[in-house]
Structures are given as C-alpha cells and as structure tokens.
Amino acid sequence: MxxxxxxxxxxxxxxxxxxxxxxxxxxxxxxxxxxxxxxxxxxxxxxxxxxxxTEVQGQHYAFLVTDEEFDQIFARIKEAGITYWADPAHRKPGEINHHYGGRGVYFDSPNGHNLEAITSPYA
Known part of the structure; x- marks a missing residue:
C-alpha cells in the first residue's frame, strides 16, 4: 500500500x-x-x-524544487521585495543556505506561513 x-x-x-x-x-x-x-x-x-x-496560525510548508525553479522562485521573491532568510528561525536575513549540497531559502506569506524552497532534500 x-x-x-x-x-x-x-x-x-x-x-x-x-x-x-x-x-x-x-x-x-x-x-x-x-x-x-x-x-x-x-x-x-x-x-x-x-x-x-478569522484565526490563522502560521504553518511551515517546504517545497523541493529544481535548480531552475529555485532561480525563478528566488527571483520572484527578490522582485516582490519579500524578506528572506537562510534559516527557519529567521536569524540570517538576506541569505540563502547551502545544506546538503543544494540551496534553500525561507520566506513568509502574507498570512505568516513560513515557506521554504530547497533544491536538495534534507537527510
């Protein structure tokens, strides 16, 4: 199954x-x-x-994307002026991460959902 x-x-x-x-x-x-x-x-x-x-509690959603998709997503994030971070706790603003040989970025939706785009799955 x-x-x-x-x-x-x-x-x-x-x-x-x-x-x-x-x-x-x-x-x-x-x-x-x-x-x-x-x-x-x-x-x-x-x-x-x-x-x-009426009550929204922010959730985390992670998206595994290709390198090309990451470039496109990251470009749209920057074009929209959205603050982004390299980490889920939002301690590294204006940076991306390179975990597991890939790239990753965190950003918030207008309703406070913590979104993540990564090019390599976490081990």
Missing part, C-alpha cells in the same frame, strides 16, 4: 489573496474556487486548499 499526501487546508484571512501569493511565487496555477476552497496544485498532485479563517 502506498500512502500519499493528497491535500492540506491552509487557513488565510483572504483565501484568494493567499492562494495568488503561493501561486505567483512558486509558479503554480491557482485553480477555480471549489466549495469554501481556492486550490493551488503542486506538480505532484498535492493541493493546497486555501480557506478563509
């Missing part, structure tokens, strides 16, 4: 705006609203289903 993550619900104060942010920065398509959700689908079929909520 294979167990795969299919979807996760992401709480946001404005589901459409948060979905658009994820889609734009990560280069993913924002889907049509479905019930109370606005979906953004990753290339592996997992959907991030954004839902309006």
């Amino acid at each position: 294979s167990i795969d993550l299919n979807h996760t619900i992401v709480h946001a104060r404005d589901k459409q705006a948060e979905a658009e942010f994820f889609g734009h920065i990560l280069g993913l398509k924002v889907g049509a609203p479905w019930g109370p959700f606005v979906p953004v689908e990753a290339d592996n079929g997992v959907t991030f289903d954004f839902m309006d909520s």
